[in-house]
Amino acid sequence: MVAEKGTISINTENIFPIIKKFLYSDHEIFLRELVSNAVDATQKLKKLASMGEFNGELGDLTIKVSVDKEAKTITISDKGIGMSADDIKKYINQIAFSGAKEFLEKYKDTPDTNQIIGQFGLGFYSAFMVSENVEIISKSFRDDAPARWICDGSTEFEITEAEKAERGTDIILHVAADSEEFLDNFRISGILEKYAKFLPVEIEFDGKVINNPNPIWTKSPSELTDEDYKAFYKELYPFGEEPLFWIHLNVDYPFNLTGVLYFPKIKKDFQLNRDKVQLYSRQVFITDDVKDVVPEFLQMLHGVIDSPDIPLNVSRSYLQADGNVKKINSHITKKVADKLQEIFRNDRTGFEEKWESVGVFVKYGIVSDDKFYDRAKEFILLKNVESKHFTLDEYREKVQAIQTNKDESVVFLYANDVNQQDAFIASAKKREYDVLVMDSPLDAHFINALESKLEKTTFKRVDSDSIDKLIDKGLNLESVLSDDEKKKVEELFKEVAGANTIQLESLPADEVPVTIVQPEFMRRWKDMQRISGQGD
Ligand code: ADP
Ligand code: MG
Secondary structure: OOOEEEEOOOOOOOHHHHHHHHOHHHOOHHHHHHHHHHHHHHHHHHHHHHOOOOOOOOOOOOEEEEEEOOOOEEEEEEOOOOOOHHHHHHHHHHHHHHHHHHHHHHHOOOOOHHHOOOOOOOHHHHHHHOEEEEEEEEEOOOOOOOEEEEEOOOOEEEEEEOOOOOOEEEEEEEEOHHHHHHHOHHHHHHHHHHHOOOOOOOEEEOOEEOOOOOOHHHOOHHHOOHHHHHHHHHHHOOOOOOOOEEEEEEEOOOOOEEEEEEEOOOOOOOOOOOOOEEEEEOOEEEEOOOOOOOOHHHOOOEEEEEOOOOOOOOOHHHHHHOHHHHHHHHHHHHHHHHHHHHHHHHOHHHHHHHHHHHHHHHHHHHHHOOOHHHHHOOOOEEEEOOOOEEEHHHHHHHHHHHOOOOOOOEEEEEEOOOOOOHHHHHHHHHOOOOEEEOOOOOHHHHHHHHHHHOOOEEEEEOOOOOHHHHOOOOOOOOOOOOHHHHHHHHHHHHHHHOOOEEEOOOOOOOOOOOEEEOOHHHHHHHHHHHHOOOOO
């Protein structure tokens, strides 16, 4: 075959500089795209072999990535189906370039390039973001003559016959001067680590296989042990603490989704974790920004979700409106609730032990997702100052038995600072009233949400003026102060404490004689003002 020169049929002459500009901040994805293509070509060959349409020797199918600093090239070699000269003309000149053309037509007038970067899969064409010239040397599994194609990203290409003994494709990138950062082994191994870690075909770089082609989410839960799940967690987050438990997702209708979600231990002063849920599409890493796919309250979970049905190359707003994404969202919520319910029913003690962490998710879920309460109401736990846990029903029953003023709603007393409210807790206990601990950053919202869900139930902080209204235990309340002394003390405290209600209780001698209380509604009103930046 003589060298054939040709023009790719795109009207715009200067397509390359424009695309290069558009994709500027996301250049590294060229490697994701080219390695994915190598994987696709390999999988296609395996598929043909399994269908009896390829009877040759499959041999070692490892994909090899290499960097030649001197020659300034990066090469991606596979032993997949390969391409003949005609295949290249069809699949590269026409199809790959038409993607680029479509991209250009769609976005050439978009002023804000950041919005579109990385959302458009440019596949093969993305090679030109980092290359002066891109060369393909390929031999098809069909035994056609090997072919060599070279192109500088403009619409001009050259195609010739090539020397290549083995089946498969070498993509040789002649790296452009402004992209020489990619000739660094560290850089390349970093990119591969990010995008290719779980690709289904072995990938070799620097003499080592860099991926795990059979990650656990591709296997059936029945093949896996707890140790497998823990080991995979370590693989994902080498510095993470052991997870509390996990959920293996496996759906094939009405959408395709697999994955493993882990509940991490959450520290009391929890900060948003940097270990995030990772989103894959057929084992290719896409993003760890799963905002629209995973419900907000579950974004503190860890693990992996893989779905070919999540549209990845479209804009955010499209993703939010996408029917599949919404279904995936509610499926994940349901799975998480089912799992928690299962643990609660089968191992209540274990569940209570994990409540410190699990409670954060559950409370956040109840606060942020209206429907989650119904799924969770059976296993929402309340903890009292003796560190005993109760379900909502259990606690209601307990309080109803103690509370003597039956006409009002049931009152759940709580402390949000056990040390500071020590005297109030002691005085409630003296009257055999129970006190909950509500001291996490989420609890104020959690309380509001529960009040709106539970019928005739109110939460009152233990230092509100309610304890004596709730209960009359007939204690022998001989005050240590005379009436005169009381009056003096009352005035003194009013002066110091301003408008707060002063309650001089007739307390037994072993209790503090004076408490300053504030009605619950007053206190909450002040809290609200503080949150909105007014008040003190
Ligand atoms: P996509 O992968 O979405 O089809 P690409 O632009 O990445 O789009 O690739 C275009 C086409 O070029 C592929 O569909 C495939 O037919 C062909 N191709 C690309 N790389 C290879 C390869 N390494 N081996 C065989 N065919 C390839
Ligand atoms: Mg591709």
